[in-house]
Amino acid sequence: MSPFIAWLNRASALASAPAAWGIFLTGAAIYLISEWRLRFLLLLAQYLFVGIIFVRLFESRPEMALLKILVGWLVAGAFLISARFREQTAIAKGIQFRWSSHVSFRILSLTTMTVVAYLGAQRYTLPFIPSDLALACYFLAALAVLFIGTAEQEASVLGVGVINLLTALDIFYSARDPGLLVTGLLVMLTLLVGLAVSYLTVAEVYEPSGGGST
Amino acid sequence: MILPGPLLILGLPMGAALVALLLMPIRLLSVIKAWLVALTAAFIGVVVALAPLNDAVSYRSFELVLGRPMYILGRGLVVEPVDRLPIAFLFFTAAGLFILAWRLIPRSNFFPFGLMMVALLAGALMVEQVVYAALLVEMAAMLAVFPLHEPRRRRILPVTDEGEHPPKETQDTDTSAPAQYSPRTQGGLRYISYMTLALPGLMVTHLLLELFAIFPNDLGLLQSSTALLGISFAILLGALPFQSWISTVAMDGSPPVVTFLFTINLGTVWFMLLAYLESYTWLSQQAAFGPLFTIIGLLMMGVGGALAASQRRLGRLLGYATLVDNGAMFVALGTQQVAGLTLMVMMLIARPLAMGLMAVGLDGLRQLGGGEDRPEAMRGGAWLAPWRALAFVVGGIAMAGFPISLGFTARWGLYRILADENLLQAFIALLGSAGVMMGLISAIENLLTDTQHPPDAVYPPDVTPPPPSKQRRRPRFKEDPLVVLMIILLIVTVLGLGIFPHYASRIARQLAEGFTFLAP
Numbered sequence: 001m002s003p004f005i006a007w008l009n010r011a012s013a014l015a016s017a018p019a020a021w022g023i024f025l026t027g028a029a030i031y032l033i034s035e036w037r038l039r040f041l042l043l044l045a046q047y048l049f050v051g052i053i054f055v056r057l058f059e060s061r062p063e064m065a066l067l068k069i070l071v072g073w074l075v076a077g078a079f080l081i082s083a084r085f086r087e088q089t090a091i092a093k094g095i096q097f098r099w100s101s102h103v104s105f106r107i108l109s110l111t112t113m114t115v116v117a118y119l120g121a122q123r124y125t126l127p128f129i130p131s132d133l134a135l136a137c138y139f140l141a142a143l144a145v146l147f148i149g150t151a152e153q154e155a156s157v158l159g160v161g162v163i164n165l166l167t168a169l170d171i172f173y174s175a176r177d178p179g180l181l182v183t184g185l186l187v188m189l190t191l192l193v194g195l196a197v198s199y200l201t202v203a204e205v206y207e208p209s210g211g212g213s214t
Numbered sequence: 215m216i217l218p219g220p221l222l223i224l225g226l227p228m229g230a231a232l233v234a235l236l237l238m239p240i241r242l243l244s245v246i247k248a249w250l251v252a253l254t255a256a257f258i259g260v261v262v263a264l265a266p267l268n269d270a271v272s273y274r275s276f277e278l279v280l281g282r283p284m285y286i287l288g289r290g291l292v293v294e295p296v297d298r299l300p301i302a303f304l305f306f307t308a309a310g311l312f313i314l315a316w317r318l319i320p321r322s323n324f325f326p327f328g329l330m331m332v333a334l335l336a337g338a339l340m341v342e343q344v345v346y347a348a349l350l351v352e353m354a355a356m357l358a359v360f361p362l363h364e365p366r367r368r369r370i371l372p373v374t375d376e377g378e379h380p381p382k383e384t385q386d387t388d389t390s391a392p393a394q395y396s397p398r399t400q401g402g403l404r405y406i407s408y409m410t411l412a413l414p415g416l417m418v419t420h421l422l423l424e425l426f427a428i429f430p431n432d433l434g435l436l437q438s439s440t441a442l443l444g445i446s447f448a449i450l451l452g453a454l455p456f457q458s459w460i461s462t463v464a465m466d467g468s469p470p471v472v473t474f475l476f477t478i479n480l481g482t483v484w485f486m487l488l489a490y491l492e493s494y495t496w497l498s499q500q501a502a503f504g505p506l507f508t509i510i511g512l513l514m515m516g517v518g519g520a521l522a523a524s525q526r527r528l529g530r531l532l533g534y535a536t537l538v539d540n541g542a543m544f545v546a547l548g549t550q551q552v553a554g555l556t557l558m559v560m561m562l563i564a565r566p567l568a569m570g571l572m573a574v575g576l577d578g579l580r581q582l583g584g585g586e587d588r589p590e591a592m593r594g595g596a597w598l599a600p601w602r603a604l605a606f607v608v609g610g611i612a613m614a615g616f617p618i619s620l621g622f623t624a625r626w627g628l629y630r631i632l633a634d635e636n637l638l639q640a641f642i643a644l645l646g647s648a649g650v651m652m653g654l655i656s657a658i659e660n661l662l663t664d665t666q667h668p669p670d671a672v673y674p675p676d677v678t679p680p681p682p683s684k685q686r687r688r689p690r691f692k693e694d695p696l697v698v699l700m701i702i703l704l705i706v707t708v709l710g711l712g713i714f715p716h717y718a719s720r721i722a723r724q725l726a727e728g729f730t731f732l733a734p
Binding site for chain 2: 127128141148152155158161162165166168169172173176177179180181182185186188189192193195196197199200201203204
């Protein structure tokens with residue numbers, strides 16, 4: 001093992017518990033903040049933390065972790081572009097999206113899910129993976145449930161929920177079977193989710209030159 | 215050069231789909247694209263159904279061995295004898311739907327994406343491990359949203375105030391003004407969410423079963439696997455309480471693509487469930503297996519029937535009819551009899567015909583309503599688009615399992631089996647079907663309301679009635695003769711198989727014989 005990889009493994013082992021909390025905090029901010037440029041930056045940060053977790057899982061192959069980060073960033077970029085397209089169309093038509101509506105409800109549900117995820121990670125230990133990585137899995141799954149369950153009207157936020165769930169699954173599965181095929185298929189699936197959700201975000205406000213309706 | 219079967223089944227459709235994707239921008243070649251895709255699917259269906267499994271079929275320097283496994287990074291894909299008819303069924307159904315879509319949505323991206331989806335789903339049936347099958351089904355689901363919510367041109371403007379005949383250019387897709395409508399995409403979003411929520415259960419089950427192979431005395435692993443598999447399949451099949459994606463997809467989606475999802479995607483999930491019951495015999499041997507399937511199925515039939523009976527939107531009616539049909543299939547499997555399994559497969563065979571008819575009808579009627587299927591937009595639709603209304607009604611009757619249709623034959627057999635055991639269960643199942651029929655009758659009443667010749671209006675004495683030429687008239691739907699021919703063919707097939715069901719039941723029996731987990 002090269003000294004660089006050894007150093008990277010030591011660093012990721014130290015940073016994985018803070019990274020799990022980083023994943024949660026960035027996800028929580030995405031849930032509560034409405035501006036998509038900020039959400040984009042937060043999603044970039046979240047996938048950087050996810051990358052730290054994957055460095056620990058793919059000990060001798062840090063390039064796999066890099067791949068995961070790049071795929072997450074690519075999907076974040078696709079979400080940003082489609083969300084900006086949707087916002088621009090809405091402004092042009094005089095419709096105002098209230099992205100931050102029901103903030104108090106969101107805070108309450110976020111708090112509840114955090115407690116559930118944290119206690120779940122303490123009480124029901126996942127097989128195959130260390131406890132700090134299990135905590136990251138629980139946080140990602142809780143965020144996914146929140147995004148999918150309460151933000152269905154916001155296509156891109158729902159998309160973030162879907163890729164969070166896939167990432168949680170990826171971390172859990174890779175700990176047991178870090179094979180190339182499952183990793184490759186999950187990468188393809190994440191990219192497909194990014195494409196599909198971006199397409200749906202744009203398709204609903206698709207406006208050809210000659211007229212139409214939303 | 216020796217080709218393994220899975221390479222042909224995955225590779226050829228993917229290649230043809232790529233060609234179709236490249237042909238997409240060229241409008242004039244849309245016919246070639248549609249037929250290329252349909253013929254490819256039909257060809258694969260013929261090869262899988264007829265080619266010998268273990269002997270080579272030669273063509274020039276190529277030799278195809280259908281049963282030869284293919285390995286990708288150490289993981290095997292193989293066509294087992296039990297997979298042949300299900301895979302052939304998927305490809306033949308896809309070919310039929312592509313031909314139907316050729317006239318309904320000729321320039322759609324449904325053709326390349328549909329062919330890719332059917333190849334991935336066939337891959338899910340051929341792959342040996344649960345985890346890869348789950349991932350392939352999920353990828354197919356992601357591809358489905360592109361044709362499901364495609365912005366389309368309006369064929370007919372919804373209402374015209376002047377004259378009986380609108381300008382010709384507003385009637386035809388190819389020459390129309392650029393009036394378009396964008397779809398509501400909630401159906402696609404919900405479909406993506408539910409399919410992803412089903413994934414963890416299947417992937418974790420794979421890990422638990424690996425552990426069980428190491429610790430065979432740990433029965434807790436089996437119980438966890440059973441629960442996870444059950445929840446995942448309940449989500450994938452739209453069982454209660456995870457049924458909401460079915461009605462939302464049916465309401466928002468393009469009808470031919472919805473038909474594809476409800477016949478091919480759901481069909482694959484049913485065949486996967488049968489394959490797992492066959493592979494993991496402890497699943498079907500659990501005491502709760504039969505009663506659980508029966509209760510879930512009856513609940514789905516009861517709730518689906520009640521919702522369908524009160525439904526006024528045609529798209530949602532199609533969704534609830536599918537829910538009831540899925541419920542009937544659960545009940546058939548819950549009988550734990552070979553006859554029940556055969557009936558379940560027969561319902562699966564009957565569905566593409568009935569739903570294909572409903573899709574053709576719904577597609578035309580929605581165009582008549584400017585992309586909407588609300589009751590107000592559909593009122594009087596049968597007088598303006600009689601063939602489409604007829605297609606929807608006959609398809610609906612077949613989906614409801616009423617005579618004379620193949621669906622009726624299968625449902626009747628189910629009622630008889632249930633009545634032998636428990637009359638109440640048979641009655642609940644019958645009520646579910648009747649609910650769909652009630653919803654359909656309500657839709658027929660709305661479609662037959664005469665809006666072209668409304669009753670004489672009463673005007674105040676000081677108001678002069680407008681001349682007849684100024685009264686609001688809706689344009690008549692310009693029908694494509696080829697679509698009419700397809701409708702006639704489908705109706706004849708549905709009715710013919712209803713009168714002579716032994717042709718379909720023979721295929722269903724052959725398909726069901728591959729699965730031996732239920733003792734005869």
